Amino acid sequence: MALLVDKLRPRTLDALSYHPELSDRLRSLAHSGDFPHLLVYGPSGAGKKTRVIATLKELYGPGVEKIKIDARVFQTTSNRKLEFNIVSSVYHLEITPADVGTYDRVVVQELLKEVAQTQQVDLSAKQRFKVVVINEADHLTRDAQAALRRTMEKYSPNLRLILLANSTSNIIAPIRSRTLLVRVAAPTESDICSALHLAGKKEGWTESEVLNKRIAKESGRNLRRALLMFESIYAQNEKVTDKTPIPPPDWEALVTLTADEILAERSPARLLHVRARLYDLLTHCIPPTTILKTLTFKLVARVDDALKPDVIKWSAFYEHRIKLGSKVIFHLEAFVAKFMRIYESYLMGMDF
């Protein structure tokens, strides 16, 4: 049984339930016969991928839904072999170059050139070009992005790129200036409510308006998350009422617990205890940035207004360190220690 998120994913531009102007725009692009390179960006769970797939369908018809997965092997200049998975249909390819880490340039160069230099054989195809969808484009290395630059211009008759990214900050300017930027904003809470309502109706579940609203609020305007929460609530409870508690994900519960512990006692012993918790989170593959962010917002909510800017400041500081450094636990722990220190000195009313 597929999850709701997959089962109810809209397949066409018409079926998308929010951002109607954006859907119109994508449709007119798909029909203009002059499809540009796209850079689709927005927060996660906003529906970027869904929109891209729907646009592809608009471009090529239902053929794009027949996908297969290839494993290809690329060879780097130092003769290292790279295994790389490609999801493809007759009309498009989907790749996540970030999978191969720093070798993404090799993949981008070889693969795109290969695609670009072969022409569409099928004369009845709607478009002459193939589309390459690049996931997580903001994680591409600078080298790989530089390699993309000219490929985009040179091979434009045979190739269109759709880049998917969470933010445009890490995309180099030459790429930004060669693509059409498409911003996909997260759905508003009422958008989420209506999506949940639809989902509930399709599944034949009794639903409660108030609960939907609470889920929408909890999800932080992330539709995927909201749908997952929605489904798990219905899976766990026989009967759903307005007051059914929304169980937070395990890791979030653990972060909340950690925040409570930090606030309750500020001592080296507690720091040691917190370290165990942080390690626990890290070994369960929660990204360090997520841990730090969640912890920060849990802490900020509980401290005095005067302290808030300070907490945010140090949190941003250590988050930066996490990105630059190599051992994340140092920085997470440093943040906790720093927080304990400013909190303690605030309570004591003196600086030390």
Added chain:
Amino acid sequence: MAASFFNNKARAAAVASSSSKPKAGDNKEDSSRLQPRPKSLDDVAAQDHTTNVLQRTLQASNLPHMLFYGPPGTGKTSTILALAKSLFGPALYRSRILELNASDERGIGIVRDKVKNFARAQLSQPTGLDAAYRAQYPCPPFKIIILDEADSMTQDAQSALRRTMETYSRITRFCLVCNYVTRIIEPLASRCSKFRFKMLDNSAAGERIGNIAEQEGLQLEDGVIDTLIRCGDGDLRRAITYLQSAARLVGATKPPAAKDADDDDTEMTDVGSKSSVITVRSIEEIAGVLPDNILDSLVEAMQPKSGGSVYEAVAGVITDLVADGWSATQLVGQLYRRVVSNEAIPDIQKNKIVMIFSEMDKRLVDGSDEHLSMLDLTLRIAGVLRGN
């Protein structure tokens, strides 16, 4: 014939007149229909100094090694391509020009093999060219190797070029094109004559955009050209891309020559052409520029409040910003302009604020989390505004 061959002025005029005509033959189907590369040096916008010098070399049929540098979208690649075209013309272009850029493999191995082989190949005597062709194109006795985006070449690859450049300088000229001249190693830079491409000033860029819009028959709302220039930041290519995208979005472009005129296609373009005026807002949306009202609400939230803390207000605005997917770099840029141009903020506070901006920009480049960085930025600015 000889007289006309040496008559440089006549030749230059012939080049200009022939190249300004759009060639019907090589009308490749290109995604960048609005972005024609200039066909001759005269068409290159607003780089008078450089084009004058090159124009002269074109007439003298001799070239030094060249190094073009300058910010993106100022016409570096366009200039060298236009120069190469007017030197060799379509018949010789393929055999005399080697163009390599960052999308090609350009390690030290390629420099040693491909570049060197091309560089040392003797010139073949052009055959089958009639006098008219020779009158039009000088066809000087050397080849040109264009290394585009040369600043992304490794140091080793650059050093491997040094000897090659000298040894074969009789029959081969190099042209390096880059954004940052500092990334080109000194020995290479000293072998080239350098040409700096300056940022386009607004009037030249505006004129160019106006021309293009006119040629394509686009209807622009008042102020669109100014917005384009502002969003483009001196990068003409970016401004033109925005214009092109906006034209596509409103469906103002004519459908491409009826090659695959499905019924489906024509019907859609009819629907699209209903509202074909390009608005300021649509340009801003394409460029990813934050609308003023959002920025206003953020600035409002940052103002010191009597008694309470600004945290809740600021955090609220920032959370919405992140959820709406606005980019942090864009916010930093726009907020910076807003704060620096604000006369109401005393200079001493501005000093502090600018320091914060610099730090945040660095963090964003390093890939820090956008939400935390934006929140930190705004809270710290708010702190400075409050006077501590």
